[in-house]
Amino acid sequence: MTRKGLFIDRDGTLIVDKVYLADPAGVELIPGAAAGVARALSLGYQLFLFTNQSGIGRGLHTLAAAHAVNARMVEMLGLNPSSFTDICIAPEGPNDPRVYRKPSPRFILESIDRHGLDPQQCWMVGDSAADIGAAVAAKIRAAAVRTGKIDPATLPEVAAQTVPVYADFGAFAATLA
Numbered sequence: 001m002t003r004k005g006l007f008i009d010r011d012g013t014l015i016v017d018k019v020y021l022a023d024p025a026g027v028e029l030i031p032g033a034a035a036g037v038a039r040a041l042s043l044g045y046q047l048f049l050f051t052n053q054s055g056i057g058r059g060l061h062t063l064a065a066a067h068a069v070n071a072r073m074v075e076m077l078g079l080n081p082s083s084f085t086d087i088c089i090a091p092e093g094p095n096d097p098r099v100y101r102k103p104s105p106r107f108i109l110e111s112i113d114r115h116g117l118d119p120q121q122c123w124m125v126g127d128s129a130a131d132i133g134a135a136v137a138a139k140i141r142a143a144a145v146r147t148g149k150i151d152p153a154t155l156p157e158v159a160a161q162t163v164p165v166y167a168d169f170g171a172f173a174a175t176l177a
């Protein structure tokens with residue numbers, strides 16, 4: 001089994017961030033996402049979906065709704081359900097103790113251990129400071145994309161040029177070896 005891992009944020013990275021999306025009919029792929037994911041798989045990366053969904057902790061929607069949105073996304077990406085080695089939906093609301101919610105690195109660290117990944121061959125890709133923070137805390141590589149709510153130029157790690165920024169996930173994936 002490959003030791004390369006790719007941890008991917010969902011909203012603003014693979015699909016358009018519609019904020020507390022709970023309806024699978026609302027899933028809209030970001031252009032290039034499907035090709036990017038296919039490329040990563042063809043290069044032998046194990047894929048991990050890592051998404052903060054505070055709408056669950058806030059009582060706005062259920063965990064089942066988040067699973068349904070994920071399933072629709074996987075289908076639209078042209079993948080089968082087992083294409084992602086694992087999926088972490090962090091349900092904590094803003095006032096809950098933080099367990100898996102990014103920037104917690106817990107899911108990344110547990111996945112590295114559980115699946116025998118090489119941290120030096122792992123990436124976390126996302127559109128927010130929380131994504132970058134999780135990568136930094138887990139000591140894996142980070143990349144930012146410009147398809148979310150946040151201008152990555154505002155992130156300190158980007159300003160310090162320790163984190164590269166790509167137009168979108170597809171552009172990032174095109175750089176993978």
Ligand SMILES: [Mg+2]
Nearest residue numbers: 009011012127
């Ligand atoms: Mg995001």
